[in-house]
Amino acid sequence: MESKAITKIGVLTSGGDAPGMNAAIRAVVRCAFYYNIEVYGIYRGYEGMIQNDIRQLDSSDIAYVLERGGTFLKSARCAEFRTPEGRKKAYDNLQKHGINGLVVIGGDGSLTGAHLFYKEFGIPAIGLPGTIDNDLSGTDNTIGFDTACNTAIESIDKIRDTATSHDRLFFVEVMGRDSGFIAINAGIGSAAAATLIPEKKMPVEALIDRLNTRAKAKKQANVVIVAEGGKSGGAMEISKKVKKYLPNYDIKVTILGHLQRGGSPTSYDRVLASKLGVSAVEGLMQGKCDVMAGVINNKVVYTPIKRAIVDDKEVDEEDFRVAKILST
Template sequence: MDSNIKRIGVLTSGGDAPGMNAAIRAVVRAGVFYEKEVYGISRGYDGLINDEIKKLEVRSVGNILERGGTFLKSARSMDFKTPEGRKKAYENLQKRGIDALVTIGGDGTFTGANLFFQEYGIKVIGVPGTIDNDLSGTDYTIGFDTACNTAIEAIDKIRDTATSHDRLFFIEVMGRDAGFIAVNAGIGSGAVATLIPEREMTTEQLIARLNKGFKNRKLSNIVIVAEGGKSGGAIEVADKVREHFPNYDIKVTILGHLQRGGKPSSFDRLLASRLGVAAVEGLINGHSGMMAGIINQKVVYTPLESAINNTKVVDEEEFRVAKILSI
């Protein structure tokens, strides 16, 4: 065990995700359990640079388990990308006597944490908090399950209108570089087609899929489009399809940041709690420059560099299932 760690800092950075508060709570309470002082850093790396740091106690994180967003707030820091910014951040940690960091976020957060670790040797463990589920070294990231539930709930409501008016809906979900939300929402909502960044579906292929649905007398037709799809966003794809079906009532709905908000699901609360504890225990046990993740229900530690750079791909089996069920 690393007996040199007395004080641990925790921050959230990048896009918020449901369950981040549960992860912060777990870090604080695990830290106190192991007789460490824990300090909350507001507004991510910007707060670290500007010394927005305060000590957190057990009661400081009461009644936040069920809250969406992050009570520490988040920001994307341009200053932290500069050597001068990172130097100032390090000096603030030194001034406060903070020995280690837990950073909760996605690939941008981990890129900054890894650079900080390499330059200054600051002990750091990352906790994967992003709705995109695109980090290697963990089966699921915090917020992904809630985002999928939110998307499916919205799509279910849209289907009521689609069925009532015999309309074709194109629904855009988040996923600039990864199609995990789209595929899960496609299966969970019974979409006729799912378009993701990792796979290209031509307009002709989509038209064929839709014609098959019309022929099979589908009661409603919903196409899920990840925002970073190779064929464009939902509006662009809908415009291409409209040229082939000029008399069909085509509508577009962009779910947007709706998917980031709301109370975390029970799955995300449990995942965040386990990973927050794992981050503290990882630091105490000498891990650093690592991400705490869950694979096959077991805690694992993966180098931050690997978590960022090893591309996590959509499960081909899930995509195959989505295609089978779309008929």
């Protein structure tokens, strides 16, 4: 496909929201304006593309959004876009506005959509990794992951205060879908007694051993981090199993939940999102498409979407080892 000059870019956020999405949108808009390209906001992800909820953005739309959590373009999951009919409707709407380049910010489902759409209609699309789960290849970190880790440890710090005051055992469940990135970072970062992640099975007996060893070292206050998608079950389930072994221990469960998705993005996420927003626009201008822009080792890298969404990224074995050494 020959690359034509990009004159009108459509930008959307899709899937679960992540802190830094606004910063990415702003960077797309700002960078496009820098190159005299128009930008159209597509509201509520692919849903808005199908329903023609598309408006031209100007400078005032992106004032003071950089530091805000969530996405002012809103997000949604859209079943209809998974049908060829839905995508046809969406394409027709883009045509109406003359949009000839697309920036899609979201997780693997969202990027898959962009990939399909490009294949079917040839609209150049660049994906940006926007998800707190960090489960995309082709980038060291996804937009929102660093903020989610910080939100998690700040919450766990508070829970540790009360765990310590009462010599309690707390199970804290963090987000991350099938991946343990938030959990392992929160585990190392908050001096957890143990961290249960999907990538590693830890039998309840091993956990009980760990807790008993710590008890001998007078560490009565314990926080155990549980990744939501863990093979051993969620925090609630595991706490029940542990309760059977340690019936007299004061055990509590906190499920951090959706507060991990919100909040003002960290410095890292703001800078990452800003760089990637610029890279998306410049990538489109250079004729790149069907790729995701990411940052690897501080350099922008474009990876074919198909490869980025094959999630072969796993928590580093080494990190798991460090977590274990530090919690024993």
